[in-house]
Amino acid sequence: MKIGLGIFAVALIALPYVGLPAFYESFSYLLLSAIVLATSWNILSGYSGYFSFGHGAFFGVGVYTTAGLAGKLDWPFLWTLPLAALAAAVLGVALGAVVFRVRALRGELFALLTLAITFVLATIALNTVDGGPGIQFMVDTPKLTPTASGFLYLLMLATAALTLWIAYAIYHSRFGTGLLAIHDDEDVAEVMGVPTYRFKLAAFAVSCALAGLAGGIHAVFVSYVTVAETFSIALAVNVVLMAALGGTRHWLGPAVGAVAITVLLYAFTSGQAAVLGRAMTGLILIIVIVAMPEGILGQILKRFRKNEVVRKPPVESARPAMKAKSGTILEVRGASKAFKGVQALAGVDLEVRGGEILGLVGPNGSGKSTLINVVSGHYAADGGSIRFESVELTGMPAHRIARAGIARTYQIPRPFPQLTVLQNIALPPMFGQVVMDRAAAEREAWRWLEFTGLEAKAHRLPADLNLHERKFLELARALASRPKLIFLDEVLSGLTPTEMDGALRLIRQIREQGATIVFVEHVMRAVMELTDRVVVLTYGKAIAAGLPRDVMRDPQVVDAYLGTAHA
């Protein structure tokens, strides 16, 4: 395998020197540039799911940076390439810094926005650098190869190697895992500790820089650049098509698609056949989207994954538990939150003491889940203060709250649907109080798979789990980051009595390992058995706190649940 790759690499580098007809050089060049563009697009759009139709724009910025500097100002061509990459990256970051702050700008809206950016940049380029007729220029390339196009081929080969290496490295890192989680459920990813804003921005910068670099090389390759050819929608769409065809959730997928589409388009190049080629790409796009949503590579890998045997690595002995301090660790004072006039939290006061299991009960709509959402940073509180180990949490982004040592489960399980059970659980440890690399996080995840009895399902997707298993997946994911404080939002609802006994055992064990638990539950039997103290919420206010037995006799609490007695 390794030897084969080596021979392949040598053959690729030797191509300009063997004196083949010029066609092979330029065709290989086009193939490589397609690989660069599709793979770089995928780093933002495939991994994190922010589909960009504006890749042509960043490519175009690279083209015009080099064409302007080398063609009009006579800069040495090689010096313009880093600037082409930098200009595209700076533009991407500037754009992302605005766009990624707007929560609702996802999916098709992001796609439309990037499409619009392409037209804006095209208009600006046409009226400034270009001036209308296009830029024609010649540059001297270093005489390292028999022909000038041979040198450009080698440059693009190096760029393709760099791009694939970057895509590979990101895919296998924390960064890549974070991006994949953003793709599946951005809000949950943030709550699990992924710095979503920074990650998206970084991915966008890398993606744009590589497109800009390819653009810079391409400007010299064509030596005559026009706005219509450069900022074309066709390029943006072809790139999306290549990545989707190959598979967007694998680092190599876009390259596979790029080769397939380039060969296909080449088969129809001249005259009427070009029209047919465009129609064919359109048809393939439709078929791929509808019939093969995971792409060619995704489809093949799925077949392999099905036959993968669950092989559990040796699980290390338990790490020393994160001992919570004794005394009050979480102090909520006057927390309020309104949704369009509905006051979900109306000044809640709450204290959580280190090492306890605190029951949080109250009728439906009393604000229990909202309180969890506000403490975990899912929603920003309208007012009040939330202090965890004497650090103020209000106004802090959710991923920093996670890093401070607070974890939560979702009442309706929200696993990352396209990550395996193991990957789901391995995510929080990568972004918790102690940052782990991917391998260490997966070892940690196996411990929690064992703890919740999900080992046999490690390589399955969450959709293959039943409700009870999905609840346990939520639990394992919350525990995996070894939080000091954990919020369990109705983990028992919907379980059968036997399943519930198992869950209660687990929760006791969690506490024994040193975590503090806030336990939201309607199942009163569990609340009475498990909790040390109970707080009752109603209409967004805490109306009682104390020992479970006492609180349940409190007349105010009885009224809240059963209504005021008229007798």
Next chain:
Amino acid sequence: MGSAGSEDRLTVPSATLLGQSVLSGVFIGALYGLLGLGLSLSWGMLRQVNLTHFALAFLGGYLTFQLAAVAKVDPFVSLAITVPAFFALGMALHWFFMRFKVTLLNTLLVTFGLTSIIEAGIQWYWTADFQRMETSYAHVRWKVGPLYLSLPDVITLGLAVSLCVGMWAVLRYTDLGKAIRATTEDAPIAAAFGVNEKMLGYLVSGLAGAFAAVAGVCLALDHTLAPVQIYAWMGVVFAAVMMGGLGRPLGPLVAGIVIGVSEALTMAVTAPTWAPLVSFSLLIAILLFRPSKF
């Protein structure tokens, strides 16, 4: 989009030129609104971003052109063929989306693929050259004060206004309209109250197709046709649709006219090549400041 009144490139335009610019902006804006009507309905009510709408409008334009050139059919008579045919095409597309449960983002990709197929078909049959329909309508012009009006422009405005207002009235005042609006807000609940939401989906998608046919006639009457032009209209019309609010029939018309006029004024004051900046900057601004509306 070149239209009457923009040939003169003056930096300080005269009052007449400004007036003519505003007027041509209103007319082109009406066409934006007409094109946007179908797009807005299928996006707002069916949650489909239908790029094929532009390709269909051009296909309608080319068919009108062909019927006029070969069989001397009046453009408005050809509507009797294109409207039912495109109604059926709209329903077929909706069937496809339902059958394969295509998500909102994927409708964008699928309809892009379909658009390139239709574009290729147009180019194969009618070539990539610009085509212009010759009819008696184009020669009818009036002079109102210092300003010129042409019949195709007036027809476009009339059709756009009547269809948008008509659709608005149907949604607002009829039981059918109420059922459509209820389905838009919450399809399962509407279905539970006895609304046949599946049938309504086909009706709305068919209507969107029919509107594309009407827009096609206006394109053929008043503009040159070329396959690449399909993409030229997308950005502006999307800006109009999003500015006007999804699923609101009057929105794209009003927004389209605002955009058309500002484009025409930009062209009058600076070079016409700057004009696309107006609509696309507007679109970006709308996306950034009101994303939750979509």
